[in-house]
Amino acid sequence: MIDRIALVAARELRAERRQPDGVVAAVTFIAVLVLLESLVVGPQIARDADVASALFWLALAFATILATMRSFDRELEDDALEGLVALPGGRDALFGGKVLSLAVVLVLVAAIGGLLSLVLLDLPVALPLHLLVVVLLGVVALPPIVVVDVVLALRLRARAALVPILALPVLVPQLVAATRGTSxxxxxxxxxxxxxxxxxxxxAVVYTVVGLTIVPAAIE
Amino acid sequence: MIETTIPRGTPLPRIRPWLGIAAAASFVVASAMALFWAPTDAVQGDVYRILYVHVPLAWLAYLAFVVVLLASVAWLWTKRPFFDAVAVASAEIGVLFTGLFLVAGSIWAKPTWGVWWTWEPRLVTTAIMFVMYVGYLLLRGLSTDFSRRATRAAVFGIVAVIDVPIVHLSVLWANSLHQLPTVLRIAGSPALDTPMLVTLMVSLGAYTLVYAYFMSARVSLELARQGRLWTRT
Structure with missing residues (x-):
């Protein structure tokens, strides 16, 4: 099982390297949001540790949705999903591989978005190692839910609107924990x-286990 | 072959009129007890009587979404359309009761806290739960194929239920303006006067009967709708 998950994740990352539109879109999106939100609330408010953390994680949540949807769009465009699902254990591997590869992609997106926030807002970091741990675990906690919701909304009309409606309320505990931890x-x-x-x-553990248990049933 | 009628031996249609009568009668008794028999609260006065509506609505919201979870698991396990009908019925009723729960809470908040709404953990998590199940109904509405719709909704119904304990325990986890649990307390017996507790229990029973009545009616409607869909296709 772990071999198959690693195989799908490697395939995803290879596809992302060859055609990095998902990463580029997510990075551009988080950069635009960090800039825009800071402009809207003003530099004094945006520099507050709680506000800066909240804006960063909200931007990253939307970037996760964007990157995940792009990843599945690529599968649909190439008619690759059917072949993958037909393989023995393909459904579990699809979920696990997507979660793993998205976590890797999000580390990159979070690094760029985080550096932008730190530099543009001139944020002092009291505990850099702790910040690194929180960001890494936050990045791992986001993809399982988003992948579940993108799978559920696959091939549905109004998918672009439906995925955030389904994902964001379920992500609230993760967003609160990540924001408070970062702050x-x-x-x-x-x-x-x-x-x-x-x-x-x-x-991250609970939703990965839940995803591996029930998502294969939802992939058709 | 997909079975779309009520499973043989289910007494749903026969007991529904009796369930309706029992729900209406107990609702009248509970309302009378809440308005006339339960004593006035020493601190809040008569305003507190909304407790006999607010708490049962909260209980029904939790119950409805736990039923969605159980029916979703049963659908994924057995693929019997009856369980999908139970899930959608309970989700719709749950959304209705969660909406009423928020409105009743807001009406209670104005005289006691001075505001209709405050960014307080219990209120916010309840509003999130409401949006989550509206999303569940939206997901169902956008799917056309019966089996896929039921499966997608079942998976989301299982994932979404995690908000139920979060709503209930949010008052313990965070500094909250909302009062702590008075009946289901971790330590000790309920912190309510006996007549108040009895009235609350009668109200909980009455509202649960109302839920059961709504469920029996909505499940029958859904099964009839599924039957029509399968006849057409």
């Missing part, structure tokens, strides 16, 4: 940052 790391609250990071890890 704690920025302001020097080590225990707070690690507690929220632990919660993010728990959400």
């Amino acid at each position: 704690a790391a920025l302001t020097g609250d080590a225990l707070g940052a690690l507690s929220w990071a632990g919660l993010l890890f728990a959400f």
